[in-house]
Amino acid sequence: MNARSITAQASPNIALIKYWGNRDDSLRLPANGSIAMSLDGLQTRTSVAWEAGQAADSLTLNGIPTAGAALARVTNFLDLVRALAGFELHAKVASENNFPIGAGIASSASAFAALALASSRAAGLDLDEAGLSRLARRGSGSACRSIPGGFTEWLLGTGDADSYAVAIAPPAHWDLADCVAIVSTVHKPTGSTVGNTLAGTSPLQPARVADTSRRLDLCRRAILERDFAALAAIVEFDSDLMHAVMMTSTPQLFYWQPPTLAVMAAVREARAQGLPVCYTVDAGPNVHVLTEASRAGQVIEFLRAVPGVRDVLRAGVGGPARLLP
């Protein structure tokens, strides 16, 4: 145990093959494997100190003391670290994001990856990459993919012990950019933790799950061969397939808004004109538009001209979660 405060930094990630639905909600064991790209330039920094004499965990988010559901989720997560470390101390957690919350960038992924690294290290644990990824998974499924850097694959596994993310290619492997078209910053009505529990209510989910290894193979190969056309085809298909499940769940989850569709149409049009570009949409209305880094300027320009687009954020391919001095 280390009474000193330990600080870790992690990047969010964008899924290229989506995780949607769990086979075990409490362990967050996914219904299907997924592939993602870590996002450079965006990050969460989290400091953790385990304090003797503190009666409960405390949480500060972007400098603001926070209680309620956010603190309860952090406390549930810290219970896992307490169990691993074999003590009952409480922690002081301070977390900061350098990107806007509600921008369609999964802040829970970078948040729980940074929290897993900082809290376990501060507790005197020295977990390896797989161990950290498994721990981060328990906070938010997609967080397990923010432990290794670059292009990552979250292995389905057979249970808690072998469901974690591994790097399939380092950040320098392929210079891609994610241009995030912000069409709304309103907080989504149904977050992904609840959404994931509804996936099984769609009659389309079994077909989506059964087809996963085909999509994973196509996506992995496109990344390893740096084949943008192949990547574009499978990434858009996979995003549409997940949204088909969402739209046909009970209750229905419908995340797209009119500008979401306008961006998708503009991306298809730009691709038809020869630009290497494709879209993918998470559990919200904003659109992640992927391209080769050398074309990002052009992509941002055409995205800004789409009616309903308020802003465009740009990210490159990010590195692994790491400790800060």
Ligand code: PMV
């Ligand atoms: O990790 P969660 O519970 O935030 O779920 C993430 C779900 C999606 O972002 C929609 C897909 C994914 O694989 O990241």
